[in-house]
Amino acid sequence: MKILVIAEHDNEHLxxxxxxxxxxxxxxxxxxxxxxAGYRCxxxxxxxxxxxxxxxxxxxxxxxxxxxxxxxxxxxxxSLSSSYSHIxxxxxxxxxxxxxxxxxxxxxxxxxxxxxxxxxxxxxRPIYAGNALATVSMHDAIRLLTVRSSAFNAAITTxxxxxxxxxxxxxxxxxxxxxIKRIESKSERPELGQAKVVISGGRGLQNKxxxxxxxxxxDKLNAAVGASRAAVDAGFVPNDYQVGQTGKVVAPDLYIAxxxxxxxxxxxxxxxxxxxxxINKDAEAPIFQIADYGLVGDLFKIIPxxxxxxx
Amino acid sequence: MKVLVALKRVVDPYVKIRVRADGxxxxxxxxxxxxxxxxxxAIEEAVRLKEQGIATSxxxxxxxxxxxxxxxxxxxxxxxxxxLFVPCDDMLQPLAVARILQQIVVREAVQLVIMGKQAIDDxxxxxxxxxxxxxxxxxxxxxxxxxxxxxxxxxxxxxxxxGGLEVLYAQLPAVITTDLRLNTPRYASLPNIMxxxxxxxxxxxxxxxAVPTQTAFKVLSxxxxxxxxxxxxxxxxxxxxxxxxxxxxxxx
Ligand SMILES: Cc1cc2nc3c(=O)[nH]c(=O)nc-3n(C[C@H](O)[C@H](O)[C@H](O)COP(=O)(O)OP(=O)(O)OC[C@H]3O[C@@H](n4cnc5c(N)ncnc54)[C@H](O)[C@@H]3O)c2cc1C
Ligand SMILES: Cc1cc2nc3c(=O)[nH]c(=O)nc-3n(C[C@H](O)[C@H](O)[C@H](O)COP(=O)(O)OP(=O)(O)OC[C@H]3O[C@@H](n4cnc5c(N)ncnc54)[C@H](O)[C@@H]3O)c2cc1C
Numbered sequence: 070m071k072i073l074v075i076a077e078h079d080n081e082h083l084x085x086x087x088x089x090x091x092x093x094x095x096x097x098x099x100x101x102x103x104x105x106a107g108y109r110c111x112x113x114x115x116x117x118x119x120x121x122x123x124x125x126x127x128x129x130x131x132x133x134x135x136x137x138x139x140x141x142x143x144x145x146x147x148s149l150s151s152s153y154s155h156i157x158x159x160x161x162x163x164x165x166x167x168x169x170x171x172x173x174x175x176x177x178x179x180x181x182x183x184x185x186x187x188x189x190x191x192x193x194r195p196i197y198a199g200n201a202l203a204t205v206s207m208h209d210a211i212r213l214l215t216v217r218s219s220a221f222n223a224a225i226t227t228x229x230x231x232x233x234x235x236x237x238x239x240x241x242x243x244x245x246x247x248x249i250k251r252i253e254s255k256s257e258r259p260e261l262g263q264a265k266v267v268i269s270g271g272r273g274l275q276n277k278x279x280x281x282x283x284x285x286x287x288d289k290l291n292a293a294v295g296a297s298r299a300a301v302d303a304g305f306v307p308n309d310y311q312v313g314q315t316g317k318v319v320a321p322d323l324y325i326a327x328x329x330x331x332x333x334x335x336x337x338x339x340x341x342x343x344x345x346x347x348i349n350k351d352a353e354a355p356i357f358q359i360a361d362y363g364l365v366g367d368l369f370k371i372i373p374x375x376x377x378x379x380x
Numbered sequence: 381m382k383v384l385v386a387l388k389r390v391v392d393p394y395v396k397i398r399v400r401a402d403g404x405x406x407x408x409x410x411x412x413x414x415x416x417x418x419x420x421x422a423i424e425e426a427v428r429l430k431e432q433g434i435a436t437s438x439x440x441x442x443x444x445x446x447x448x449x450x451x452x453x454x455x456x457x458x459x460x461x462x463x464l465f466v467p468c469d470d471m472l473q474p475l476a477v478a479r480i481l482q483q484i485v486v487r488e489a490v491q492l493v494i495m496g497k498q499a500i501d502d503x504x505x506x507x508x509x510x511x512x513x514x515x516x517x518x519x520x521x522x523x524x525x526x527x528x529x530x531x532x533x534x535x536x537x538x539x540x541x542x543g544g545l546e547v548l549y550a551q552l553p554a555v556i557t558t559d560l561r562l563n564t565p566r567y568a569s570l571p572n573i574m575x576x577x578x579x580x581x582x583x584x585x586x587x588x589x590a591v592p593t594q595t596a597f598k599v600l601s602x603x604x605x606x607x608x609x610x611x612x613x614x615x616x617x618x619x620x621x622x623x624x625x626x627x628x629x630x631x632x
Pocket of ligand 2 (some may be wrong): 387388393406472495503506519
């Protein structure tokens with residue numbers, strides 16, 4: 070049997086989370102094929118063809134797939150699915166939207182957000198905000214999985230000889246949904262899910278203007294900026310900055326939490342970071358229980374001092 | 381338009397959970413339970429649609445143990461018109477939940493389903509999308525704004541996505557799943573809590589619905605994750621920078 074990985078992309082660039090999904094797929098030791106569905110997405114397909122782990126790339130290039138809405142993609146995947154024992158996507162908002170819909174069409178179960186592959190039928194996934202790990206077994210003919218990228222962060226090798234390329238002409242054009250617009254948060258900083266360093270701010274920053282301190286610190290360290298739910302709810306930063314159980318899950322080399330108390334839901338999104346630093350004026354804040362280095366004090370004094378002392 | 385809201389009773393989000401020593405799951409006896417917070421947001425949205433005259437009736441449904449009826453009563457107190465209770469002691473898999481909801485949608489001629497994007501216990505984030513697929517309806521997941529258009533024939537939903545926000549147009553009927561910032565749920569007033577006692581709460585059994593609830597998915601065991609050892613406290617910015625440079629070696 071074979072594995073199908075669904076590529077996530079913007080018709081030009083492949084998302085790093087797809088690479089992590091391929092790294093996960095490799096653990097199943099079966100041939101890996103990748104579906105690139107989009108419009109004018111050849112550059113993405115060519116990129117995927119260079120990945121050593123990939124044996125074949127299937128391209129579905131059509132206007133109806135331009136915005137990669139779940140309805141049409143799920144139907145396309147359903148039509149391709151019978152050749153595969155496993156279909157994988159990243160546990161991003163794209164994968165979380167799409168794969169359960171495919172599962173509904175195929176009438177099979179799926180496992181969300183897996184962090185470990187035990188064998189072809191057995192997977193480990195966090196439940197209760199990562200406070201418990203469930204080992205699950207799946208016995209449908211097709212196993213559908215979304216993959217937590219931060220758990221499969223390995224380098225992937227490329228090869229000179231390109232993977233086989235197939236064209237898929239099947240077009241599904243349900244007209245029931247239409248994308249009106251995407252409002253992407255633009256940033257020159259590294260992507261939150263991929264950054265080696267993440268600096269996150271919480272309610273302790275008090276307002277949007279003060280949150281600029283976090284951004285200045287991030288720029289010094291070439292870091293991505295994250296936030297607690299409280300900071301997002303209060304409008305200091307956009308929703309896509311939220312780290313946590315119901316936001317993004319990150320595991321950088323260095324995570325610095327500033328003015329964040331360390332609620333269970335926040336910890337769920339960052340506790341697998343390699344080194345955690347907490348800066349908080351309350352010595353009893355729960356964030357200190359998981360921090361490697363804790364500094365108690367006023368962030369409005371500490372951040373300026375850090376800015377002055379960092380090159 | 382008839383609106384259906386799904387509600388799951390879950391361990392309260394602020395409880396520190398404990399994994400059972402025998403690996404059979406998470407301890408839920410004598411643990412504070414709540415309505416899944418995302419479903420509270422769904423309830424609020426449905427009540428607002430009713431208040432705006434867009435929804436003609438609102439129904440809330442829970443699948444679960446008898447105690448789930450408390451959560452249904454609470455939803456009625458918040459302004460939902462009537463409640464359906466499907467008793468089941470075993471936790472059902474998302475596909476089974478979606479199949480049951482599908483039956484209810486058809487029976488009750490529902491035109492809009494609003495439900496949480498994920499239950500905060502199992503964190504699956506699946507049921508809404510599965511239900512939409514089973515019904516061949518559009519899905520608008522992770523909603524942070526909902527605007528019903530054209531006299532209730534379509535909807536415009538703002539979605540929270542990894543890259544920012546997305547505005548999606550969908551024809552109704554549809555399934556909407558809620559994200560955190562869709563609204564802030566209200567509290568029930570005492571008179572409404574009293575009034576809710578008179579509102580209809582109907583029980584329907586899984587057998588009556590004749591839905592297959594078996595799935596080829598099993599939870600084999602549940603374990604506690606490795607805990608992180610607490611680190612050290614430093615007393616100054618200089619000490620912190622020294623540690624990060626020379627001990628952890630994570631900054632230059
Ligand atoms: C269903 C649900 C889902 C959720 N999902 C998420 C999620 O994905 N991510 C998430 O983050 N949260 C999530 N939450 C919210 C979570 O429970 C907390 O409410 C939130 O994380 C708190 O954010 P905070 O730490 O910024 O704010 P607070 O808890 O208010 O903490 C602020 C901290 O700042 C410190 N502080 C204040 N002033 C200063 C100063 N001058 N100097 C230094 N320190 C200072 C305080 O001591 C305090 O510890 C969720 C909650 C629910 C119910
Ligand atoms: C330790 C453990 C072991 C388990 N073992 C098994 C097993 O062996 N076999 C098995 O089949 N299942 C088992 N389950 C149950 C199963 O994992 C979940 O209960 C089921 O997957 C529902 O997923 P969810 O609520 O996370 O769905 P999500 O997709 O995250 O839920 C999204 C939304 O769906 C709606 N919804 C979900 N459930 C209900 C409900 N009951 N009533 C009304 N609305 C609902 C809500 O609106 C919710 O916001 C087990 C669960 C645990 C914790």
